[in-house]
Amino acid sequence: MKPAALIAAVEQLYNDFNPSVETLDSYISDTLGDCDSPSADPDKIFMKQVLYSCLRYRPGLKAFLKHFFYDNAGSTVRADYNMYMIMLTLALFRIEELGVDMFSKFAFAQEPMKMCKFLTYIFDTSPTSPIMCTVKQEWCKHYDVRFVEDTLISRIRDLTPAMEELCEKLATMAQGIVAAAEEKKAKAGITKLAKKKLTVPNPPNITKPRPRKVPEPMKITNDVKVGAEPHYLDRTSLSEIEDTKLARLAETRSETKKKYETAKEQPFKFHKSLRDNMDEVRREVEEKRNSELKFDMSHRKPLPDFRRFNATVKMNAAAILREDSLFKKKQAEEAKLIKDYEEELRDSTEFYRWRGEMESHDHVMKMEQVASKRMQAEASSRNARDAKERQLVDNKAVADLIKEEGELITKQRKMEVEATIMVNKQLVKEIREVEEKAPRKAESLVFQSRQAIRVSQNAKLKEAWERKLEEDEIEKGRKKDKIMRLRTHIVHKPEVKVFDPTTSAGLGLLDEMSLVEMEERLQINKEREKADEIEKRRGIVAERTLKQAQLSQRIDNIKRIREAAKTANREAREQKKVRNKKMKEIETSKLQVSQVALAEKLMREREEKKADMAALMDEEERRKKNQMFQGAATHQVEETHYDQLLLGAERQAKVKQERAQKAALIYEETKKTARKVVEAEAKTRKLEKAKLYKAKDEEIKEKRHDLLIKQKASVAHKKYNFAVTRTKEQEIKAKMIDRNVYAQSINDMSLTLAKTAKARRTKNNVVSMLTS
Template sequence: MAPSYALLAKEAIVLLDKFSAGRQFLDDFIEDASKDLQNMDTLQKKFILDIVSGCAEQNKLLDAVINVFYGHNGKCISRGDRSQFAIICYLAIFALDDIGLQHFSKIVKSLDINKMHTFLDFFFTNLTTWIQEEWNTIYDAAYVEKHWIGPLLRWRPEINIFLDQLSLKISQGTQTKKAPAKTTEPKEFSLTKPKPSALPLPEFIPQQEKCKPVPSSTYRPPKEIQMIEEIKQKNHQKTEELLYEANMKQFRCGNMQKSEHTKKVVSQIREDFDSKLKFNSFQSSRCPSRKKTNNWPIKLNSAAILRQGALFDRQAEEELQRMERLVEGGREPSSFLHWQKEMRERDLQEELAAVERRRLEGRISYEEAAMARTHLMERNQKTAQLKKEETAELMRKYAEKRLQEEKEMRGLVQQVAEGHKNSKAAKERIQKFKQSIVKEVSEQSRELLRQALEEAQAELSRKFEIIYEIRAIESLPHDRVKNFDDTQTAGHDLLGEMSLCELRERLTLLKDKQQAEQQEKRVQILEEKQNKKQMLLEQLDTNDLHSRALAQAASIRREERKSRLGIRQVVPQDETVLALQRKLEEKQQERQRLRQIESQRSKTSEQAASQSVADTRNRKEKTWEEVELILEHHIQMETPHVVL
């Protein structure tokens, strides 16, 4: 395609002239142009259409340069060359890095050299002055500086060399055109020869007037097409999201482990059950436990499954290579391995001794913590006993104080009861006066209510009459004619005009077609997913077989190592371990002694507590009997005339 850049540029100029001459949408024009260019190569057609669509989209950017250029050089350059300047300007701004300076120079040389030299010289001379300012008013200044001004300034030295070559070529062309002036040679008059008759002028052919284009208000494309495209785009996006989600969460049915929700529910139940069993967990102190290894099942994705399969294949290949080396006469590093096993055995013995020491130290610390907790409980019991004695003393004083207050209240109640006898007659007179006032007020209010009821009934009857009249008017029949035919068109005599029924039918067919396409895509996606799932299941079976074989080999090696090293033998009893054991026995004996003392104290404290409870119960019964007697006497003094 490289040698035909000049022809492609000329074809693009012709298309741009057609687009600027007519008033139509860019997408429709590009579709028509692509149909006209079907015989061309795909890359060539793409190059032409990209240039035309780019010039139309960046019209403001190109007009900012070309309009000012015509303002400076409009007298010597015709307006018909505007498309040439637009395409050259677009290629220089947006496509110079892609096509290169060599092809750009060929395109320029294929056009009018004088005009192209004038335009390029004008463009690159004023690039960083007013052209940049005009572009900054249209786009962001930082974007213009980074994407357009910067690349053009990098090409500027090579463009200047190319412009010098063009100017040299123009000067050579003008010198060849200027031929040397010839001297006039006189000739004799030939009077005998008649003049030839002049040819008749051709008659003027009247040109047909251009028809006015149809205004945009006459016909507008229906909105249903745009709505269909939007729905199609949303469905496509939703399909991609579902496909991505299916790829991320696939093979869930092949996974034998529990789901995340089930694990959460089981863990919550276990935590609730454990929390019910932890009564005094804040006081407990246990031996430091060993490090637990949790062998939880791992959910593998497709990449992890394939990676694991590749690892097993590589291990099998390495094992085969090792066997081949042994068959060919290779040797194993047995001496080093024997020394390494001895060192490991020694380290294991030392580690077992250290583990035993740590265990004994933990037991000793546990016994010490238990004894400290016992001492703390004794101290707390003593403090609680003192608090109980102080509380009992305070309660006794409070009971005595309450008895004294009850005696004082009894005297006050007697004094008040004597004063109430004189006030009963005054209360009866006031009650009779109030009853007379209430009787008069009730008679007046009854008269007012009767008048208000008569007025409300009259108003209600008037409203009912108005409602009857309105309903009678509404019940009169009136014609409702609806003459609308779905199968008839509006009658605008347009090419694409159709009736409502035809529009619904076409939309239904289009919807059925889209649903069929979506169903085909869905079936294809499911088939691909099923194939991938089957492949991964086979890989999982292979990986499981390899892992079982490796686990079996590892268990065999572990048993052999245990039998050789004697892991189950008794840990050597060194001096530190023996000393720790003796210390542990002493702590245990001391703790047992404290436990016996505590049991004896608890028995004595229980006996004393039972005795104190009985005493307090007797005191409470006496105080409650006295309080009941006081309340009964108080009630009798307040209501002396009530018959029980």
């Protein structure tokens, strides 16, 4: 296949691939067939490798193409997106395998102008180029910085000289194509018609006129004549100008002062204003005023005491109705209690009193239980300490057993792993033998079944299509016949009707009436509605007055209820305070009694323990005396010797422990100092890194701003070129019309006929839809 056909085939493969439906490997095997065997088609292998590269490097390719289309919006077409992606893959990731010569063939197979602009954009390695600024930043978001610098940017720099030569060749080709297109446009699209050869007369041999002498063109000079420098600047200097300025200022000040001194109206001179202690008097007055100020107070005025007067609360209708409803609900509950007492002859007050006594009794029992639990917790803590010591001994024995079992389990597991590795190796060997033969057989069977399905489906589609064409012809003839029958029945008859307002339509309806009767009835209905409206207004006013009276009555009732509730609540609060005080005193006394009992118990246990220890000591002394009397002095001397040895070992261990503690303290201090140094260095590096990033960000912002300015200038230049081109095209079109007026008239007539035929066809379609 040729390079252009290969690029088009890869583009079609990329467009048809849908990753949500099938995997890439299955898509390649279904579309291209065998691409892995040594006898596979090289073109298919090339298409497979390019497609794999496009999908693998898709994020980086999309990042580049986003900036490329943004920077060249006026000279690129969005339909060439996939073509640019394939060429970018070949230029960046497959150029080493293809070589520059083979890549040039693929570039020459596309449009020269597009490829020239595309390659110039890629291999522009200047510091302000997009590939070194914005595109590089986008690549660093998707790939490692080292890969971008050492692989992509380095490869672009190495290929820049060869690609510049290729761009020059493409630019030369593009200029030739553009020149041919401009030449074709200059002819204004007028085709040369074959004409009959005309008779060419031979002119007589007449004396030729002498050419007129053309005068030489007048020379226009572009020189700018400047006169000599003026000499008045040499008459003065800066110092003289400054002296003149100061003299003029002093003269103006003296004239102004003299004007006010010689004026008729002079300011009145007070006697006190002549005193020298004016500043002291002013300072004393200000201090006196400042002493009366109270800016340091938390409040300028004392806060009001809201307990001396009640706050004014304005109640709306909703609040009044809500409180009245609560009062009625409470009344209903009390009435229900009275009714229950009358019917059942049983008062629930005794029950509530009994429940309160039981609750207080339960509270007392709960406190006693808390005290007993506290004592039990103390005893259980002592038992827990003894159990912990026993548990430590048992745990040590269990740990030794677990270690032995662990060593045995480790050995067994190691043997199992070795056996599993041997089985897996054998299994891998068998699977590889199957993989080399089974896929090829399965592929051939699938390909044959698909071929048979395709042949049967094509035959069915062909039969269905022929049947559909026959049905369409029959339906078309039926609709045409129906339209012709409908057109034969269309007849327009003129009708003239005269309107009489005093008579009805005469259709025989139940409510049929004339216009005059309808107006009279409307007038009667309006008067009836007006009377109903007045009556309704009266009812609304009466109802509103009744509601207002009911609200007033409810407000009075609410005030009376509130006063009663206030008195009852005050009495209940006082009773509750007294009751709580008594309960607190009882609980305090019980707590003191329990604390005294607990202290006595603990003291008794301590005395018993001391007595036991004293008895043991006496028994030990008695035993030692008996041994001494019985001739056990030698044994006593040995015990004393061993005791001294143990005390010496204890002293030695204590000295070692103190040395180890000192060494540990020194190590911790050294470690803390080293950690502080490391943290300080890390902080310094962080600050330097932040400064570096800030400088880089500012540099990027400046470059981005410059790039934006260049882009705006480029867009403005493109707009200007577009406007100039459009003006030229309009001029060329006008010239075409002036040169061939007859062709333009024929063109206008053809357009008119086409529009008329389109309107007629639309009308026929609408009629056919209505009839069907």
